[in-house]
Amino acid sequence: MAEGGNGRRRGKPTMEDVAAKAGVSRALVSLVFRDQPGASEATRDRVYQAAAELGYRPDTAAQMLARSRTRVIGVMVTMRNTFHADLVDAIYPAAEDLGYDILLSATSPGRDERQAVEALLGHRCEGLLLLGPNLDPEYVTHVGRQAAVVPVGRRYPDCGVSSVHAAESKGVRQVIDHLAELGHRDIVHVDGGDRPGSAERRKAYRTAMRRHGLADHIRVLAGKHTEAAGAEAAQQLLADRTHLPTAVFASNDRAAIGVLDAFQRAGLSTPGDISVAGYDDSLLAQLSHIDLTTVNQNPQRQGELAVRAAVAAIEDPDSGPQDHAVDPKLVIRGTTAQPRG
Amino acid sequence: MAEGGNGRRRGKPTMEDVAAKAGVSRALVSLVFRDQPGASEATRDRVYQAAAELGYRPDTAAQMLARSRTRVIGVMVTMRNTFHADLVDAIYPAAEDLGYDILLSATSPGRDERQAVEALLGHRCEGLLLLGPNLDPEYVTHVGRQAAVVPVGRRYPDCGVSSVHAAESKGVRQVIDHLAELGHRDIVHVDGGDRPGSAERRKAYRTAMRRHGLADHIRVLAGKHTEAAGAEAAQQLLADRTHLPTAVFASNDRAAIGVLDAFQRAGLSTPGDISVAGYDDSLLAQLSHIDLTTVNQNPQRQGELAVRAAVAAIEDPDSGPQDHAVDPKLVIRGTTAQPRG
DNA sequence: CTGAAAGCGCTTACAG
DNA sequence: CTGAAAGCGCTTACAG
Numbered sequence: 001m002a003e004g005g006n007g008r009r010r011g012k013p014t015m016e017d018v019a020a021k022a023g024v025s026r027a028l029v030s031l032v033f034r035d036q037p038g039a040s041e042a043t044r045d046r047v048y049q050a051a052a053e054l055g056y057r058p059d060t061a062a063q064m065l066a067r068s069r070t071r072v073i074g075v076m077v078t079m080r081n082t083f084h085a086d087l088v089d090a091i092y093p094a095a096e097d098l099g100y101d102i103l104l105s106a107t108s109p110g111r112d113e114r115q116a117v118e119a120l121l122g123h124r125c126e127g128l129l130l131l132g133p134n135l136d137p138e139y140v141t142h143v144g145r146q147a148a149v150v151p152v153g154r155r156y157p158d159c160g161v162s163s164v165h166a167a168e169s170k171g172v173r174q175v176i177d178h179l180a181e182l183g184h185r186d187i188v189h190v191d192g193g194d195r196p197g198s199a200e201r202r203k204a205y206r207t208a209m210r211r212h213g214l215a216d217h218i219r220v221l222a223g224k225h226t227e228a229a230g231a232e233a234a235q236q237l238l239a240d241r242t243h244l245p246t247a248v249f250a251s252n253d254r255a256a257i258g259v260l261d262a263f264q265r266a267g268l269s270t271p272g273d274i275s276v277a278g279y280d281d282s283l284l285a286q287l288s289h290i291d292l293t294t295v296n297q298n299p300q301r302q303g304e305l306a307v308r309a310a311v312a313a314i315e316d317p318d319s320g321p322q323d324h325a326v327d328p329k330l331v332i333r334g335t336t337a338q339p340r341g
Numbered sequence: 342m343a344e345g346g347n348g349r350r351r352g353k354p355t356m357e358d359v360a361a362k363a364g365v366s367r368a369l370v371s372l373v374f375r376d377q378p379g380a381s382e383a384t385r386d387r388v389y390q391a392a393a394e395l396g397y398r399p400d401t402a403a404q405m406l407a408r409s410r411t412r413v414i415g416v417m418v419t420m421r422n423t424f425h426a427d428l429v430d431a432i433y434p435a436a437e438d439l440g441y442d443i444l445l446s447a448t449s450p451g452r453d454e455r456q457a458v459e460a461l462l463g464h465r466c467e468g469l470l471l472l473g474p475n476l477d478p479e480y481v482t483h484v485g486r487q488a489a490v491v492p493v494g495r496r497y498p499d500c501g502v503s504s505v506h507a508a509e510s511k512g513v514r515q516v517i518d519h520l521a522e523l524g525h526r527d528i529v530h531v532d533g534g535d536r537p538g539s540a541e542r543r544k545a546y547r548t549a550m551r552r553h554g555l556a557d558h559i560r561v562l563a564g565k566h567t568e569a570a571g572a573e574a575a576q577q578l579l580a581d582r583t584h585l586p587t588a589v590f591a592s593n594d595r596a597a598i599g600v601l602d603a604f605q606r607a608g609l610s611t612p613g614d615i616s617v618a619g620y621d622d623s624l625l626a627q628l629s630h631i632d633l634t635t636v637n638q639n640p641q642r643q644g645e646l647a648v649r650a651a652v653a654a655i656e657d658p659d660s661g662p663q664d665h666a667v668d669p670k671l672v673i674r675g676t677t678a679q680p681r682g
Numbered sequence: 683c684t685g686a687a688a689g690c691g692c693t694t695a696c697a698g
Numbered sequence: 699c700t701g702a703a704a705g706c707g708c709t710t711a712c713a714g
Contacts, residue, residue: 065689103549
C-alpha cells in the first residue's frame with residue numbers, strides 16, 4: 001500500500017528490491033522465502049516486512065525454472081461434474097500439505113481432453129491427475145513417460161500408471177444387500193450402457209443378486225446415465241403393470257431421478273409402491289424433495305489418494321504403479337423402504 | 342516415440358536439442374515456434390519434425406520469464422457452479438483467439454477467494470477474471486493495480502476495474518411481461534436475500550409490476566437461493582389458500598424448484614393451478630421433468646466479453662474501466678401458462 | 683550471514 | 699538465415 005502510484009504498476013518488485021529494502025543479500029531473501037535455516041528471526045522479520053511493504057510475491061515461473069522442478073500437479077477436470085468438484089475440494093489441501101501447487105485445466109465443448117492435458121504439460125506439471133478420463137491407453141502411456149499420471153475413476157492397466165478408483169462392486173453390493181434386507185426380491189437394474197463404471201456395476205448387480213439367491217430375479221434394462229434414459233426404462237416397466245418390480249437400482253443418480261419421476265407421473269409413490277436407489281450421491285440426490293438412497297464414492301478420500309499417488313511417483317520414480325480402490329458408502333435416504341405386503 | 346527409453350525421462354528436450362537435431366540455430370527454432378517470419382517453409386518443416394521426434398514442447402515458465410510477459414489470464418471459479426462452467430466454456434476459446442493462456446483457480450471449502458486469487462497472482466497472470474466474486478472492494482482495488490481484473494456477475498464501481506454482468510432488470514422485466522401477458526396479476530416474488538443479483542432482481546420486479554399497473558399486487562417473500570428457502574416461501578403462501586397468487590417468480594432456479602415441489606406436495610399442479618418462473622437457466626431448470634421457465638443470462642457472451650475486457654486492459658492500460666451489461670433471454674418452458682379462469 | 687557466479691530454458695535484439 | 703550475447707527472476711552451491 002506504500003505504493004501511492006496511480007495506474008497499474010508494470011515493473012513488479014523482485015527479490016533484488018526486497019533485499020535492498022531489507023538491507024540484506026538476495027541469497028538471504030531467497031532463503032527466507034523458502035523457509036530454510038540460516039537466517040535469524042530478526043532478519044526474517046525484516047525481510048518479510050520489506051516484502052510486504054513492496055507487495056512482493058515470488059515469481060512462480062522463475063522459481064520453476066531455477067529449481068528445474070515445478071512442484072506443480074495439474075488436474076484435468078470437467079467443470080460441470082459435481083463429483084470432480086468434490087475431488088478438487090480434497091485435492092487442494094492434500095497438495096498443499098505436501099508442498100505442491102495445483103493447476104486446473106478444464107475440458108469443455110471445443111476443448112477436448114488432450115488439449116486440456118497438453119496445456120498442463122506445457123506448464124511442466126510433474127504430476128497429472130486425470131479426473132474421469134476418456135483417453136486412449138496409448139496416449140496415457142505416452143503422457144505417463146513425461147509426468148506422474150494418475151487417472152481417477154478409471155484404471156489403465158498396462159499403462160504403467162497408478163490409479164485411484166472406487167470399489168464399484170462393493171458399492172453395488174451394499175445397495176443390493178440393503179434392498180434384500182428390506183425384503184425386496186424383484187430388483188431391477190437400469191444400467192448405464194458404456195458410461196464409466198457401468199460395466200462394473202452391471203456385473204456387480206448380477207453377482208450380488210446371486211449371492212442373495214435371487215438369480216431368477218435378475219433383470220437389466222438398458223440405460224445411459226441420463227434422466228431421459230431412466231424415465232424410458234421406467235416406462236418399459238410400467239408397460240406391464242402386473243409384473244412391476246418392487247425395487248429399481250439405477251446405475252447413477254440422474255437415471256434414478258428419471259425413474260422416480262416417471263413412476264410419480266404414473267401415480268406410483270416412492271418408496272410406498274416401489275423403492276428406487278441411485279449411485280453417486282450427487283447434489284441432485286441430496287435435494288430434499290428427491291432424497292435419494294444412493295452410494296457415495298468417497299471423493300474426499302479419492303482426491304487425497306490421487307495426490308499422494310502422484311507425489312509418490314514424482315519423488316520416487318522407482319516406485320511401481322499402484323491401483324488404489326476406495327470403498328464407497330451406502331447412503332440410505334427416503335426412496336427405499338420395505339416392499340408392500 | 343523415438344525414445345525407446347524405459348522409465349520417466351527426467352531431462353526433457355530443450356530448444357537446443359531441437360536446433361541440433363534440425364541442424365539450425367536455437368534462435369531459428371524460437372522464431373519458428375513463435376510463428377514469426379524469417380524461416381523458409383522447408384526449414385519450418387524440419388524444425389517441427391525434429392521437435393515432434395524429440396517430443397519437444399516449449400517450457401511455459403521459461404517463455405513467461407523471457408518475455409517478461411506471461412500472456413496468461415487467470416480465472417477464479419467455483420467448480421460446483423454450473424453458470425461458471427458455462428462461462429469457462431466461453432472463456433477458453435475467446436482467450437485462445439487472442440493468444441492468451443488460461444489458468445483456473447477454484448475456491449472450495451477451506452480455500453477462500455483470496456487464496457484462489459493469490460495463487461493466480463503468483464503465476465503472474467496479466468488478467469484476472471473473477472467469476473461471481475464476493476471480495477471486498479478494497480481488495481479488488483488492490484489486486485486491480487497488479488493485474489487487469491474483470492469481475493463477472495458483479496460490479497465494483499470506483500475500484501478502477503472493468504466488469505461484465507447481466508442486465509438483471511431486463512431479464513426480470515421479460516419474466517413479468519411474459520406472466521402479465523398470460524393474464525397473471527397476482528405475481529409473488531421470492532427473493533434471494535443478500536445473494537448476488539438479488540437486490541437488482543427485487544427492485545426490477547417492483548418496477549416491472551408497476552409498469553403493468555400491478556403495484557397493488559407487489560408481494561415479496563424472503564428467500565435465499567436455495568431449494569429449502571423456496572419450499573418455505575411456498576409454505577407461507579399455502580398457509581392462506583384463499584389468497585394464493587396465480588404466479589410465483591423466484592430469484593433463482595433452485596428456489597423455484599423448492600417452490601414447485603412444495604406446491605406439488607400440496608396437491609397443486611403447475612402450471613395448471615399456479616405458474617412458476619425461475620432465474621439462471623441452470624441444468625436443473627432444463628431437466629425434462631422440471632422444465633422450468635427461467636432466464637438465461639447468456640454466459641457465452643459474458644465469458645467472451647470478460648476475456649476481451651481483460652485483454653483490452655492489458656494491452657492498453659490507458660483504456661479506462663468499462664462496465665459491460667449483457668442482455669439475458671427469457672426461456673419459456675412448461676411451468677408457466679395462463680391462469681385458471 | 684555476504685557476494686559473486688552459474689544456470690534453469692527461453693526471448694530478443696544485433697552484427698554478419 | 700547464423701551465432702554470440704544479454705536478460706527474465708529466481709535457486710543453488712561456494713568461498714569468505
